[in-house]
């Protein structure tokens with residue numbers, strides 16, 4: 078009897094302790110499963126993250142704000158080997174800004190195919206890569222050193238609209254971004270415009286109503302044009318003018334973009350230096366397979382976006398110390 082009483086007493090003492098450890102374990106799991114991102118950069122190809130937002134990424138990293146880069150396609154129009162090389166270039170370039178490889182996610186979908194995939198009404202239709210050799214996601218860099226679907230489920234995903242939508246939706250559910258920065262539907266590159274349509278569809282379909290969506294243009298004309306400034310025929314050496322502001326792409330004047338709120342994010346001093354040490358220049362040069370003097374023309378003292386959903390917006394975009402000048 079005394080022994081039984083003793084065991085009951087012991088159980089009484091142990092129960093709260095056990096509960097404490099269970100709660101701790103559950104809490105730990107929740108933290109592991111959902112590490113919220115304050116911002117997601119959603120890039121169509123490996124290099125767009127730097128062209129449009131190297132300065133914004135740098136600010137977030139420096140201010141210990143969470144940010145993750147999501148790359149939709151592998152940029153593999155020239156084959157899988159080239160695609161994997163481009164993934165590695167993104168990782169190396171982002172490392173210059175202080176972003177960890179674990180904060181980069183490659184969805185692994187096919188280059189030059191996004192518009193067809195996003196526009197299809199058959200969400201189960203399987204597409205192939207440009208060279209016709211692949212029909213499912215792949216990757217060997219970034220989070221988990223593999224593509225997102227393989228990282229989460231152990232197997233790659235067929236190139237279907239349904240998979241693309243659910244993969245991106247899972248990224249958003251996992252990281253719960255406050256702000257998303259991506260390319261605009263007005264960008265003339267089909268992968269860029271369809272990236273916007275994709276993001277917009279995921280936000281609407283899964284009711285991400287509190288996310289602020291910022292969009293920009295990387296390609297104003299299909300070939301060489303007067304933008305990005307300084308243009309090829311401007312006479313500016315190497316098209317490198319990091320101390321001046323971006324002139325807006327001409328296409329923005331003829332579209333509904335000019336009805337939206339324009340945001341200019343002032344870059345930190347290391348990205349405005351007029352020398353080869355310029356941090357954004359060094360980042361862009363890390364994309365060795367893509368780099369040309371055209372990239373230099375994306376080095377300015379600011380980066381610009383339009384706020385796509387200002388009517389539903391709450392607090393202003395971070396990072397807080399960036400200057401944001403609404404103009405027209």
Ligand SMILES: [Zn+2]
Pocket residue numbers: 121122125266268269
């Ligand atoms: Zn691109």
